[in-house]
Amino acid sequence: MAVDLRRRVVSRRPGKRTGRIIAAATLGVLSAMALFPALFTGLDPLGADVSAILQPPSWAHIFGTDQVGRDVYSRVVYGAGYSLGTGVGATAIALVVGVVFGTLAGLVPRALDGVLMRGVEIVMAFPEFLVALFIIAVLGPGPANVIIAVSVAAVPAYIRVARAETLVVRRAGYVEAARGLGVHPLTIALRHIVPNTLGPLSVIATIGIGTAIVAAAGLSFLGLGPQDPTPEWGLILAGGRNLLAVAWWVAVFPGVFITATVISATVLGRSLRAHGTGGPR
Amino acid sequence: MRLIPSPRRVLATLALVAGTALLVSGCASPQSGAGASTPQAGGTITFAVDVDPVGHLDVHSSQLDINAILQRPVFDSLVSQNADGSIVPWLAKSWSISADGLSYTFDLRTDVKFTDGAPFNAAAVKANFEHIVAPDTQSAQASSMLGGDFYAGTTVVDDHTVRVDFTQPFAPFLHNAAAVQLGFYSPLVLAASADKLKAGGPGISVGTGPFILSSYTPGSELVYTKNPDYNWAPDGAAHQGAAIIDTLDVKILPESAVRTGALTSGQVDIIGDTSPASLAQLGAGYTIISTQSPGVPYSLFLNVKRPVFANLGERLALAEGFDLDAAVKGVFQGRYQRAWSILSPGTPNSYDASLEGSRPFNSGDARALLDAQGWTGRDSEGYRTKDGKRLSARWISYTPVAEDNASLAALIQDGMKKIGFEVKHDVLEPGAYLDAYLAGDYDLTDWGYLSADADILRSHLGTKGFQNASHVSDATVDANLAAAVATTDPAKRAELYRALQQYNADAIATLPLYVPEYSLAAGPGIGGVTVDINGWPQFSAAYTSR
Numbered sequence: 001m002a003v004d005l006r007r008r009v010v011s012r013r014p015g016k017r018t019g020r021i022i023a024a025a026t027l028g029v030l031s032a033m034a035l036f037p038a039l040f041t042g043l044d045p046l047g048a049d050v051s052a053i054l055q056p057p058s059w060a061h062i063f064g065t066d067q068v069g070r071d072v073y074s075r076v077v078y079g080a081g082y083s084l085g086t087g088v089g090a091t092a093i094a095l096v097v098g099v100v101f102g103t104l105a106g107l108v109p110r111a112l113d114g115v116l117m118r119g120v121e122i123v124m125a126f127p128e129f130l131v132a133l134f135i136i137a138v139l140g141p142g143p144a145n146v147i148i149a150v151s152v153a154a155v156p157a158y159i160r161v162a163r164a165e166t167l168v169v170r171r172a173g174y175v176e177a178a179r180g181l182g183v184h185p186l187t188i189a190l191r192h193i194v195p196n197t198l199g200p201l202s203v204i205a206t207i208g209i210g211t212a213i214v215a216a217a218g219l220s221f222l223g224l225g226p227q228d229p230t231p232e233w234g235l236i237l238a239g240g241r242n243l244l245a246v247a248w249w250v251a252v253f254p255g256v257f258i259t260a261t262v263i264s265a266t267v268l269g270r271s272l273r274a275h276g277t278g279g280p281r
Numbered sequence: 282m283r284l285i286p287s288p289r290r291v292l293a294t295l296a297l298v299a300g301t302a303l304l305v306s307g308c309a310s311p312q313s314g315a316g317a318s319t320p321q322a323g324g325t326i327t328f329a330v331d332v333d334p335v336g337h338l339d340v341h342s343s344q345l346d347i348n349a350i351l352q353r354p355v356f357d358s359l360v361s362q363n364a365d366g367s368i369v370p371w372l373a374k375s376w377s378i379s380a381d382g383l384s385y386t387f388d389l390r391t392d393v394k395f396t397d398g399a400p401f402n403a404a405a406v407k408a409n410f411e412h413i414v415a416p417d418t419q420s421a422q423a424s425s426m427l428g429g430d431f432y433a434g435t436t437v438v439d440d441h442t443v444r445v446d447f448t449q450p451f452a453p454f455l456h457n458a459a460a461v462q463l464g465f466y467s468p469l470v471l472a473a474s475a476d477k478l479k480a481g482g483p484g485i486s487v488g489t490g491p492f493i494l495s496s497y498t499p500g501s502e503l504v505y506t507k508n509p510d511y512n513w514a515p516d517g518a519a520h521q522g523a524a525i526i527d528t529l530d531v532k533i534l535p536e537s538a539v540r541t542g543a544l545t546s547g548q549v550d551i552i553g554d555t556s557p558a559s560l561a562q563l564g565a566g567y568t569i570i571s572t573q574s575p576g577v578p579y580s581l582f583l584n585v586k587r588p589v590f591a592n593l594g595e596r597l598a599l600a601e602g603f604d605l606d607a608a609v610k611g612v613f614q615g616r617y618q619r620a621w622s623i624l625s626p627g628t629p630n631s632y633d634a635s636l637e638g639s640r641p642f643n644s645g646d647a648r649a650l651l652d653a654q655g656w657t658g659r660d661s662e663g664y665r666t667k668d669g670k671r672l673s674a675r676w677i678s679y680t681p682v683a684e685d686n687a688s689l690a691a692l693i694q695d696g697m698k699k700i701g702f703e704v705k706h707d708v709l710e711p712g713a714y715l716d717a718y719l720a721g722d723y724d725l726t727d728w729g730y731l732s733a734d735a736d737i738l739r740s741h742l743g744t745k746g747f748q749n750a751s752h753v754s755d756a757t758v759d760a761n762l763a764a765a766v767a768t769t770d771p772a773k774r775a776e777l778y779r780a781l782q783q784y785n786a787d788a789i790a791t792l793p794l795y796v797p798e799y800s801l802a803a804g805p806g807i808g809g810v811t812v813d814i815n816g817w818p819q820f821s822a823a824y825t826s827r
Contacts, residue, residue, distance in 0.1 A: 048695035050604050053611030067612065068691040228687055242538045242684065245562035
């Protein structure tokens with residue numbers, strides 16, 4: 001009951017609820033930008049204009065123009081697709097791989113589980129971004145490799161949570177019952193165990209999308225992701241970093257979008273967690 | 282034959298070209314740094330640069346501009362070249378050139394000592410020049426500055442007289458002799474540690490210069506202390522005798538914005554390779570010295586051996602088809618000059634100013650030229666076609682492409698797209714670039730090449746030139762290049778180089794884009810910094826009053 005009480009108190013604090021609504025709305029708008037960019041801007045994100053280089057924000061270009069006269073607003077809008085796509089894609093891959101290996105680790109004999117988990121712990125010993133950089137160094141730069149690198153770096157966390165949940169769920173009465181009834185182990189894993197581990201995983205995945213977007217933007221910033229003139233947030237930010245003193249708008253607007261996306265994803269993820277989807281606290 | 286391209290040579294060239302292409306800077310201003318109060322002896326000046334020449338510290342084999350900049354305090358030359366191109370005595374008191382132009386005899390100073398105590402004499406000159414041409418040195422730039430195939434040998438006439446002989450007259454030699462690439466290592470180092478010169482460092486990079494390299498941390502810092510015995514500055518130098526400051530501390534700060542921030546926050550005293558955006562940020566109180574780089578300006582090279590640029594019509598269409606004036610003005614914030622000639626205005630005794638304004642932006646004319654060449658069809662993306670084939674050029678560059686050059690490329694692509702001409706820009710890793718370059722598998726490529734002598738055109742326009750990216754093969758051009766290198770008459774040379782510049786302006790083998798500049802910015806309290814013809818700093822007269 002104590003838990004219920006606290007939950008009610010939490011949800012009734014107006015500040016938190018407003019934050020959640022803003023976060024959800026932000027993500028909604030960004031998703032719409034990612035899916036239908038043409039609804040938000042009529043300007044071409046790749047259209048250079050030699051007569052409009054580094055113009056400050058105005059009605060014609062609300063976020064100003066960049067070093068080759070492209071509209072920064074339309075580049076940021078079209079960039080939503082790349083950045084959210086990379087974040088969601090990398091997280092989805094990490095989630096699927098994490099569930100498969102995590103569930104396996106929770107079900108296989110102890111010795112095998114130990115080997116697998118020690119491997120996971122070795123990877124976790126390194127910061128995620130470093131792992132991603134290492135993967136890029138092996139695979140080479142490029143947008144697809146950024147997704148792979150970010151997902152590989154994120155996967156150990158998902159494996160651990162999936163395994164921990166599996167260990168809990170496998171001792172549940174309905175699993176014992178199914179086993180007693182002679183149901184095939186694969187069926188037990190797919191129908192009884194995996195669905196019950198997904199709740200907490202969905203929470204860390206929501207937060208993970210934010211982390212993945214930052215990591216992907218970071219790799220692009222370093223020039224390891226998509227190449228110019230692709231309107232990717234990290235890349236736009238990198239293009240503006242040496243212009244901050246003369247044209248702040250080139251770097252600031254994509255920076256604000258990255259920040260807003262990550263904060264929104266984190267706020268939403270945490271509120272899902274607080275609502276007792278059962279995630280790790 | 283030294284001028285036939287080999288992978289190593291081209292790769293080494295790329296390294297230099299990369300350095301040159303990265304040159305960025307601002308408005309022209311006086312040639313010497315002023316602005317501080319009274320000089321005070323002693324103290325430390327901190328100088329921040331973008332990169333250090335890790336593994337390429339040998340002045341005789343390195344082709345990196347940054348190495349030339351960072352080794353100048355340590356190495357002296359036979360002669361010195363003033364910013365106006367004139368040659369004055371340095372380690373050689375005087376010199377004479379034989380009537381046939383084949384022999385240069387230098388009368389050396391007798392009071393010069395290397396900082397390890399060895400005397401500077403005719404034998405030291407011979408040992409150094411022999412080191413440059415030795416196969417083990419793997420020198421491309423310094424050996425060609427020493428005449429390449431035309432170099433016949435160096436003879437010790439007496440202890441302080443030395444003669445350099447050539448197989449045919451080699452006019453650029455005096456200019457080249459002023460460069461740090463033909464500077465002098467202590468003979469003790471050449472005898473004991475010739476294999477360590479590329480790694481460099483204290484005790485290895487030992488010359489006769491006003492400073493001694495006393496500490497080197499690759500990727501981070503080089504510390505120089507003054508040579509207290511120094512008393513052999515070039516004739517007419519801003520300062521004679523030992524350097525005014527005790528210590529010169531060079532910091533490696535790769536990011537342009539970081540260097541600027543370090544200067545404005547007072548963490549460093551002088552910054553090099555300053556971008557136009559950074560210069561725009563510096564207010565009053567900072568001394569800015571910008572120098573247009575001599576040599577070949579940043580240019581597009583049109584491969585005339587490939588179908589798309591085989592005819593003059595398409596080449597003219599590229600030259601007139603996009604608004605280069607506006608692009609250069611926009612990208613460099615009005616600080617760089619648009620280039621008109623294959624030689625930069627800063628190249629001594631050769632620039633043809635009459636080419637300025639000779640071929641303005643004219644997209645209407647460019648369209649008519651392409652129509653006349655039969656590119657009258659249009660495909661679904663709006664590009665011109667002929668016999669179902671799209672009008673498209675492949676432009677190759679090697680990584681990293683400087684940001685400003687990338688912006689310029691985007692504007693060129695956009696401008697050409699408007700007249701239906703596709704320009705595809707492929708940015709390649711150096712290895713892949715080299716393969717494509719050597720195979721001739723490109724329509725366009727780009728670089729600028731710093732050189733204080735117009736003879737640089739021999740490698741860019743000569744049929745056998747190792748940087749002839751345009752694949753120019755013209756008997757008149759070759760004859761003019763050969764005549765220009767063989768005559769020491771300045772008026773005759775200037776006339777020949779004018780003809781070559783005119784040839785390029787008519788034939789559009791290369792399309793010059795902009796004139797790069799090297800810019801230094803010095804903080805308050807720093808004075809006395811002078812620059813050479815390349816705009817590179819010299820610190821013997823520098824002082825700090827902070």
